[in-house]
Amino acid sequence: MAALTDRTIAFLVAPEGIEQVELTEPWQAVERAGGKPVLVSTESGHVQAFNHLDKADKFPVDKTVREADAADFDSLVLPGGVANPDFLRTDEDAVAFTKSFFDSGKPVAAICHGPWTLVEADVVRGRKMTSWPSLATDLRNAGAEWVDEEVVVDTSGAPLITSRNPDDLPAFCSALIKAVAGSRN
Numbered sequence: 001m002a003a004l005t006d007r008t009i010a011f012l013v014a015p016e017g018i019e020q021v022e023l024t025e026p027w028q029a030v031e032r033a034g035g036k037p038v039l040v041s042t043e044s045g046h047v048q049a050f051n052h053l054d055k056a057d058k059f060p061v062d063k064t065v066r067e068a069d070a071a072d073f074d075s076l077v078l079p080g081g082v083a084n085p086d087f088l089r090t091d092e093d094a095v096a097f098t099k100s101f102f103d104s105g106k107p108v109a110a111i112c113h114g115p116w117t118l119v120e121a122d123v124v125r126g127r128k129m130t131s132w133p134s135l136a137t138d139l140r141n142a143g144a145e146w147v148d149e150e151v152v153v154d155t156s157g158a159p160l161i162t163s164r165n166p167d168d169l170p171a172f173c174s175a176l177i178k179a180v181a182g183s184r185n
Contacts, residue, residue, distance in 0.1 A: 003034050004074075009038065009073060011038065014042060017081045018050065019080045020051055023049060023059070026173050035074075038062045038068075040063050042064065049081075050083075065091070065094050070101050075106055076107075079112075098123070099122070099123060107161065109172065111168070111172055112131065113135060124143060124144040128147060130164050132165060
């Protein structure tokens with residue numbers, strides 16, 4: 001696995017509704033590769049993760065999105081869960097934070113419903129990507145080329161890594177680590 005020494009990765013989530021495994025598996029992959037994951041949310045305190053529709057664990061927030069600056073991070077991860085990205089896409093600070101990674105050419109990885117935030121940030125036009133199948137129409141309407149694949153890495157701009165669901169996490173995590181390790185931003 002590629003080394004992420006001296007790399008800091010923001011994990012942007014809402015206060016609740018995060019699909020736990022889509023947060024914890026990429027988080028652990030970043031740590032195993034020597035990187036530093038940072039939990040960023042719209043509110044301070046703790047966030048509530050879920051196992052599908054059942055409450056799971058709570059996780060401490062490291063920074064609020066208002067305190068965070070994309071310049072301090074090497075990459076952004078957007079976990080899924082239906083409620084999580086639906087909330088994020090209605091928060092102006094979360095959307096602006098997300099867009100700033102694309103503006104600076106830094107890798108962004110989104111899984112499952114995570115791409116909803118990317119639609120709101122208007123960064124998917126002309127990009128090849130995947131997601132949970134119910135987002136296909138939203139992504140196409142926003143100008144993306146949606147495909148049903150385990151993981152899609154689009155390098156036509158800032159590196160964009162997308163996957164469909166928790167079953168895709170091994171490929172998603174591998175692509176994330178490779179993209180961050182290869183980035184020079």
